[in-house]
Amino acid sequence: MSKTQVEEKREAILEAGKEVLFEYGYLGASVDEVLRRVGGSKRTIYKYFESKEGLFGAIVTELVNQAMQPLEMSLLDKEGELYATLEALGQTYLDVILREESVAIFRIAASEGIGHPTLGKALFESGPGAAVKRLAAYLHHQNKIGVLAIKDIDLAARHYYGMVRSDLHMRALLGLPLPAPAEINRGMRQAVASFVGIYEA
Amino acid sequence: MSKTQVEEKREAILEAGKEVLFEYGYLGASVDEVLRRVGGSKRTIYKYFESKEGLFGAIVTELVNQAMQPLEMSLLDKEGELYATLEALGQTYLDVILREESVAIFRIAASEGIGHPTLGKALFESGPGAAVKRLAAYLHHQNKIGVLAIKDIDLAARHYYGMVRSDLHMRALLGLPLPAPAEINRGMRQAVASFVGIYEA
DNA sequence: GTGCTAGGGTACGGAACAGTACCATCTCGG
DNA sequence: CCGAGATGGTACTGTTCCGTACCCTAGCAC
Known part of the structure; x- marks a missing residue:
């Protein structure tokens, strides 16, 4: 054979x-x-x-590595205008975490954390954790060039993804229907607008 | 007997x-x-x-009904100053959803949604859903009396809780350690400040 | 052909589990 | 004190599951 x-x-x-x-x-x-x-x-x-x-x-473990991969890839090379970049990050983030496979692996990591204690950590760090770190790097740069004025960059990044996530991830985890993509996109763009409004220099 | x-x-x-x-x-x-x-x-x-x-x-079902109870009780009778009210709502919200029992029931509802299809819906609606509705009612009132100027109240409420939640609930679900209460409280107060900054009239 | 190895099919041992049966024991009302 | 119902303890049936064993077939090398 x-x-x-x-x-x-x-x-x-x-x-x-x-x-x-x-x-x-x-x-x-x-x-x-x-x-x-x-x-x-x-x-x-x-x-x-x-x-x-x-x-x-x-x-x-293969699923964890694959599902969150887009969040680990650096988008920093295609930094464009502030809004466009933030919206691109938000869209990618939502695309990744709301995918059926991601939701499934998240459910497994959450529920069977007992017996697999490191799985939750791996998933978080290669997913949302990586996204926060990447955004923080970007925000740091925007701070330096005077576009934004953020005191606690890490907290701001987590709040950004918190708004983008809204209750969508929770709904997905619980098996509830999600809004239409257009509605999700509208919420995401509103989150970006709010974020820029808070922290613009 | x-x-x-x-x-x-x-x-x-x-x-x-x-x-x-x-x-x-x-x-x-x-x-x-x-x-x-x-x-x-x-x-x-x-x-x-x-x-x-x-x-x-x-x-x-008993756990679902009990765990989220504080979020269903109306706090509207003790409306005080804007910041104080929003911070009280945020604190209550975090206290409820980060409690060990709540995290456990959430894990169960998420993972065993198969076979118990209505459990996730019940948990969401009596928990985060109820919190959003209550906050939306409060925001609507603040809109009317000219304190806030919010176009999409429901979306704003979900973004508020999104910031307050930050990545804390996700971390708890995955079994990761949470920051110290003082740090959590600091993040929550920053979320309130950001929210008011976005939407104040 | 003849050996050799990977895989298919079935069966089995041991364990855990849902739910039932049976009998001894205890508690409480009268 | 005494009988009825509730409870304890144990055993049992039937199922599912993990992991192993055994035997058979199919294809390849020489």
Whole structure:
């Protein structure tokens, strides 16, 4: 059997595992259920993954790394006008944290924090934490060039994302319907306008 | 056996069930584990509660109703000066949503939304939703008497709580340590100052 | 062909769990 | 003091699950 076929099998297991994870949560997910979807023998799964913990742990850590990736990439190279930059950051932030996969991994990190104590920290730091740090760097620069006048940059950045997030993330976590994208975008732009109004020099 | 004793037994079951629920989550919680803590016979539990679903469902709904209660009580009768009122609302809000019990019930509502589809809605509406509605009513009044000039009151209220919440609730959900109360309070007061700065007439 | 290895299918051991059954025990009203 | 109902303790059935074992087939190397 060729290497690509081996990889395909492994990826099929991971994909099915991801589905099971999203449907049943970390504790509710079972190897048997993955097996029902991916077919084949249980032994094959245990060939690639040491245990249930190993399988779903691999899926979870991969998801954390992938889901929040756009927030870690630096947008600082395309700094444009203040409003445009802040709105771009806000839009990216909302796109990332409101995506179905992100909400699912967040739910898992929140609920199964017991047993996986470092998962929540990893998710926060590669997601919202990274976004705050990146915005803080940008705000620091705007401070220096006299566009903004912020005393506590870190707090301002967290308040910015707090406004942008509004109650949207909470609604998503609880499974409530979200407003239409146009309405979400309107709220985000109002948040940007408020933020600039507070801190402009 | 007297009625009070019967009530005591029932309450003991509920109390132990609450502990188990917080430790293991909704799916991980088991009747056997409750039994290990409260003692006695399994039959007794099934005398008071129809099933596992019935037991933990009762606990969850009771928790939702109790945990968010302070946010539903109207503070409008003690309206004072603008800053003081907004800070009081913010402080109450943070006290409620960052409490250990609230975080736990939120985790449950978020993660086990599957199978309990209405729980998330109930929690949101009796908690953050109620807070927004109450603040919106207050802001509407301040608009009328010329203290504030807000175009979209509902959006402003959600942005207010977004700033107050900052990333604190997210951190709590993910099991990360929170800043010291003094630091939290400082951030909240800055949020109030920013809010008033945006919308004062 | 002949060996070899990966995987498929099934079965099994051990454990946890939901819910029921049975009997001993205790409590309270009369 | 005595009987009825409530409770304790234990055991049981049926299910699900993790992880392992066993045997079979399919494809590849030589």
